[in-house]
Amino acid sequence: MKKKLQQLATWLTIENQAFPDTVVTGISIDTRTISKGDLFIPFRGEAVNGHRFVEQAFEKGAAASLWMKDEPNPPENLPLIFVDDPEQALQKMAECYRNEHKATFIGITGSNGKTSSKDILAGTLSPYFKVQKTIGNFNNQLGLPITILQLDEDTEISVLEMGMSGFGEIEFLTKLARPHYVIITNIGEAHMQDLGSREGIAKAKFEIVKGLNEEGLLFFDGDEPLLQSLVARTPNLKTQSFGFTRSQDLVASNIVATAQGSSFHVEGAINGDFFISVLGEHQVKNTLNAMLVSRALGLTDDQIREALKQVVLTDMRMQLISVGELLFINDAYNAAPTSMHAAIQFIEQTTIRKEKWLVLGDMLELGNDEQSMHEEVAAYIDNQKISYVCLYGPRMKWLYEKLQTKFDAAHLVYSEQDYDPIINKIKLNATSESIILVKGSRGMQLEKIIQSNELA
Structure with missing residues (x-):
């Protein structure tokens, strides 16, 4: 983005803007990461008032800043835009920039796999288009507007991740982004405590179609009955489905995992053999939605095949790491019962190494059913295929108690809040024949086990 301050003021219906010719080339809400030319957005919360950092933002290169009208003592002789609410101003500017931007916009939501799908899709398209995608977890009512405002003016494809914790949030994001294509990766159990049931989660995710362009397409996990039902009840919605069952528009089969990634065969809208340097059947399914979007954008099978070979995911998504x-x-980026099952299934089936380990941490945000959902993981774990299980976190005690009949001491x-017992078990017992899955919710920070100096 490259806009004069007067243009931003016009978007916000502000007259008599001071320093109208000041040029803004980006957006920042954090002085620690501010870039030269950014517009700084100060938020006022209970603990921190961002207005205290406005002058520091200018010292670090900000071109201009918002300022709340009721905030006293604005600095003099600096390019400020006075607004009633910085968050609403940010969203309004993003809406206006989106309305004039010529890129193709793609929205992605789902319980699991949003970031992986974003990375795979952007990686597949990048050799052929100028692509920008959501960075990190900038996928909410603040992050998505910032992502839009950070788009270069010549960007051809914008891949936008859309997250939520309650009803109405995806609807807000999709109506702001007005995507040409949308993807629903799957329906799991994350946010069960806020949405009450998987049906509620499906309904909240399906809000993404409310902002979809009239001629746009929904790509969805056709193996999920809840999504099948919602699609069937939505007239005039253009869709393509992906999955592992024969009734889908794109079907994957013959999935083989190696130390380099996953090979698989597809039939339907695209036919042939493909490879991606990512592990797990669930990641192959995430690849299917990227393939369908890529085809809709005009790529050939060979172009898709070659691009997929080069795709790299954000860290902590089925990422192979050697330590000695x-x-x-x-x-270890996130976990819910659906993704936990998929990861365990992969480790049990893989032939990369013979001795299989599980290092599992608490699954968070599951609501009233969290105990039963942790206990049910025991049914996925085959003690004929898994040699060692290491559990971390207070909720994993429920799984530990279930597994005591399957595994000896x-x-x-099990460790409630100390990584050391798990690190020591790995140090003393794991070998060059071991492959160790580390999975838990982000708050458990299980990557610290891999990073331990004791294992280096």
Whole structure:
């Protein structure tokens, strides 16, 4: 984005703007990461008042800043835009910039796989288009507007991740972004405490179609009955489905995992053999939605095939990490029962190494059913295929108690709040024949186990 301050003021219906010719080339809400030319957005919260940092933002290169009208003592002789509410101003500017931007916008939501799908799709398209995607977890009512305002004016494809914790949030984001294509990766159990049921989660995710362009397409997990039902009840919605069952528009089969990634065969809208340097059947499914969007944008099968070979995911998504002779799969970015099951299924089936380890941490935000959902993980764990299980966090005690009938004390470790017992078990027992899955919710920070100096 490259706009004069007067243009931003016009978007916000502000007259008599001072310093109208000041040029803004980006957006920032944090002085620690501000870039030269940014417009600084100060928020006023209970603990921190961002207005205290406005002058510091200018010292670090900000071109201009918003300022709340009721905030006293604005600095003099600096390019300020006075607004009633910085958040609403940010969203309004994003809406206006989106309305004039010529890019193709793609929105992605789902319980699991949003970030992986974003990375795979952007990686597949990048050799052929100028693509910008959501950075990190900037996927909410603040992050998505910032992502839009950070788009270069010549960007051809914008891939926008859309997250939520309650009803109405995806609807707000999709109506702001007005995507040409939308993807629903799956329906899991994350945010069950806020939405009450998987049906509620599906309904909240399906809000993404409310902002979809009239000629746009929804790509969805056709193996999910809840999404099938919502699609069937939505007239005039253009869709393509992906999955592992024959009734889908794009079907994957013959999935084979190696130390380099996953090979698979597809039939339907696209046909042939493909490879992606990512592990897990669930990641193959995330690849299917990227393939369908890429085809809709005009790429050939060969172009898609070559691009997929180069795709790289954000860290901590089924990421292979070698520590000396040990081999870890770092899938510690997030966890819910659906993704936990998928990761365990992968480790049980893989032939990369013979001795299989599970290092599992609490699954958060599951609501009233969190105990039963942790206990049910025991049914996924086959003690004929898994050699060691290490559990971390207060909620994993429920799983630990269930697994005591499957594993003896030498092969089952539980620690409520100390990584050391797990690190020591790995140090003493894991070998060059071991592959160790590390998975838990972000708040458990299980990557610290992999990063331990004791294992280096």
